[in-house]
Amino acid sequence: MRIRRSIHFIVLLLALSLISAYGQREESKPAASAMIAARKPVFAGACKACPWGILAKVTSDALSFYGYQTTICWVCWSSFGPREMGDKTKPVIPPGALDNPEYVEPPPDAVPDISATSESNLIDAWNGTGPYLTDGKQRRNYRVIAVIRTSTYMLAAASRKSGITNLRQIKDRQEPTWVVGNNQIIFDHYGIKVEDLKAKGGGIMPANATREKRASGDVFIGTGLLANTPEQRSWYEASQLNDLVFLEFEEPLIARLAQVPGYQRATVPLALFRGVTRPIPTVIRPNHFIYVRDEAPDSFAYDVAKALDEHRDLFQVQLEPWYYDPQTVALSRVIPMHPGAMKYYRERGYVK
Incomplete structure (x- = not known):
């Protein structure tokens, strides 16, 4: 009888400890958004014609069939969106955002969801x-809902009048060299x-430079694709207003770029831009996350x-081609998928 009572007491203690632990977990879990x-919900997108702005609009339209009314932040681009999401801060207007008023609206006064x-x-x-890097912290509270794909190629080109046929020529070039874009690995x-470019009268072309x-x-x-958006228009403009010679990357560089998370080997298709006269080996940044x-x-x-x-x-009816692929929609190698989406x-x- 004493043994039986002891067993009952132990079971009771275990049950109480499990209930207590569960309660602590519930208390420590952040509160869900009142907007959700x-x-x-509030969607941290980008400009109305930018890739992440397009994904915001697609998500908003898709959710409307299930009774959701989504508010979109059209200025939560670049590193602003991930910071505002991870830190749970309200959106701010980035510098220069109002230079293209047709693409933006004032951000909502709410933390994005x-x-x-x-x-x-x-x-x-x-x-x-x-x-x-300068933030001095990691942000590990992201969860991916869907992996959507598009075709954004890494490109390099030179104006024909510059005489540049290989990127290695830039280092020793004595004439001023103005570079549009930047990639530190390249x-x-x-x-x-950049210091050497400036010393010779060139440099990185300012973002606020005129189209010409x-x-x-x-x-x-x-990276580039054929679209007249603020972040992609340099390729659209230059390939029409300038006479470009598209250059090939060296194989060791392609191998290095393909190791960067989010990139993989690809080939620039013939005639992607004016001046692309042959297929060109490169890398592509295909995956974009809705998270x-x-x-x-x-x-x-789940919704x-x-x-x-x-x-x-x-x-299928957006400015740039987007692909929903059931074989890759749940394939995120670094950041966890959300369990509701996985269900x-x-x-x-x-x-x-």
Whole structure:
């Protein structure tokens, strides 16, 4: 009898300890957004024609079929969105945002609940590297809902009149060399230093330069696609207003770029831009994330995943080509997927 009472007492203690631990976990879990609870989430997007702004609009339209009214921040671009999401701060107007009033609106006075950015950008924010290095911290509260793909190639070109046929020529070039764009890995590989460019009367083309000035650059480096958006228009303009010679990257550099999280090998297709007269080996940044914080309710993440899947047609009518692929929509190698989204993908058979 005493043994039986002792067993009952031990079981009772275990049950009480489990209840206490569960209660502590519930207390420590961040409170879910009141905007999500009201089915009025705030999306940290980008300008209305920019990639992450487009993903914001697609998500908003898809969620509207399920009773959500989404407010979009049209100025939460670049490193602003991941910071505002991770730190739970209200959006601010970035410098120069009002220079293109047709693309933006004043940001909402609310902390964003959901956002979109490239895989490489969010990994930098997750690890506290790249543009987030000076923040002195990692942001590990992101959870991915969907991986959406597009075709953004790494490109390099030079104006024909510059006589540059290889990026290695820039380092020893005595004439002033103006470079539109920047990529530190490429600069390091070819020994290009901004200080040396300035010393010879050149440098990095200012972002606020006029269209004609941007197009008159000597060298163009960076990711691009055929779109007249603020972040992509330099390729659109230069390929029309300048006579460009598109350059090839050296194989060791391509291998190095392909190791950067979020990038993979690809080939620039013939005639992507005026001046692309042949297929060119390079890398591509295909993956972009629609993501939330870890506090987002499973039901909300499930609804977003379901809405995007059932309204894939919305991706097909945008400024740039977007691809919803069931084989890759839940494939995030660094940042965890949200369990609510994974529940939907398992039900659909997209993941096992």
